[in-house]
Amino acid sequence: MTETQTLSRAMPGSRVLRFTAFVFGGVAYLTFLFTILYAIGFVSGLAVPKAIDIGAKSGAFEAIMVNLALMSLFAVQHSVMARKSFKYWWMQFIPKSVERSTYVLCASLTLLLLFWQWRPMPAVVWSIQDPDLAMVIVTLSFFGWVIVFTSTFLINHFELFGLHQVTNNLVGREMPAPVFRTPFFYRFVRHPIYLGFIIAFWAAPTMSAGHLLFAAVTTAYIFVGIMLEERDLVGMFGEEYLRYRERVSMLFPWRRSS
Numbered sequence: 001m002t003e004t005q006t007l008s009r010a011m012p013g014s015r016v017l018r019f020t021a022f023v024f025g026g027v028a029y030l031t032f033l034f035t036i037l038y039a040i041g042f043v044s045g046l047a048v049p050k051a052i053d054i055g056a057k058s059g060a061f062e063a064i065m066v067n068l069a070l071m072s073l074f075a076v077q078h079s080v081m082a083r084k085s086f087k088y089w090w091m092q093f094i095p096k097s098v099e100r101s102t103y104v105l106c107a108s109l110t111l112l113l114l115f116w117q118w119r120p121m122p123a124v125v126w127s128i129q130d131p132d133l134a135m136v137i138v139t140l141s142f143f144g145w146v147i148v149f150t151s152t153f154l155i156n157h158f159e160l161f162g163l164h165q166v167t168n169n170l171v172g173r174e175m176p177a178p179v180f181r182t183p184f185f186y187r188f189v190r191h192p193i194y195l196g197f198i199i200a201f202w203a204a205p206t207m208s209a210g211h212l213l214f215a216a217v218t219t220a221y222i223f224v225g226i227m228l229e230e231r232d233l234v235g236m237f238g239e240e241y242l243r244y245r246e247r248v249s250m251l252f253p254w255r256r257s258s
């Protein structure tokens with residue numbers, strides 16, 4: 001009998017709970033997948049019913065206030081729930097195995113609310129007329145999304161989105177300690193996922209006022225997010241992360257990594 005089977009047999013009463021946690025993790029993951037795919041359509045204006053420049057007309061003041069409120073809600077949810085102190089408090093009420101899935105589900109639902117309630121601000125800030133150049137910019141934007149997806153797999157896609165935790169819990173296996181990774185993109189920049197988002201949001205052949213607001217606020221939020229995340233990363237990986245930070249640039253590969 002394997003160690004995993006022994007553990008599973010030792011806790012038969014919790015089998016239903018562990019299966020429920022696994023199903024919850026699966027639902028959270030599928031919700032995330034839907035949300036991120038919808039996000040591509042929302043920003044690019046392709047293949048979704050409600051994109052960034054589509055929706056009922058409203059006054060400029062209302063549009064700015066509602067859109068800022070939606071982005072602030074996401075920023076607060078995303079930053080607060082990612083902090084260690086919040087996680088410890090939160091885990092008094094939910095099992096540790098579904099902590100990440102809960103975070104992923106809340107972030108996805110907050111984003112879906114943003115997509116649904118976003119008020120278009122259609123005034124055109126810039127519009128590239130040359131079709132070849134416009135195509136290059138659209139391609140660049142999709143390249144941004146490719147960087148985002150690839151990078152999640154480079155550090156650990158299934159752990160980032162909670163599936164690893166609920167699967168290990170299902171088979172009675174402990175989660176391994178977090179591992180510091182610097183593969184591929186991470187050798188050139190410390191935050192390729194965030195860089196991918198910045199490219200995807202800014203590379204637009206036609207930039208509306210609403211899209212510009214979205215790109216500017218999310219970029220500012222990314223800088224705040226990085227500050228908070230790096231504080232945790234230094235706490236988790238210590239000297240190793242400090243040396244990495246000296247060697248590799250944050251978002252743009254100006255410095256050469258050794």
Ligand SMILES: C[S@@+](CC[C@H](N)C(=O)[O-])C[C@H]1O[C@@H](n2cnc3c(N)ncnc32)[C@H](O)[C@@H]1O
Pocket residue numbers: 151155160179180181182186190191192193194195229233
């Ligand atoms: C949404 S990911 C963003 C990762 C990174 N900031 C980026 O833009 O590619 C956040 C999670 O990645 C983890 N993380 C960030 N850099 C890491 C690295 N080099 N190795 C392992 N985990 C990392 C953080 O601890 C956090 O849980």
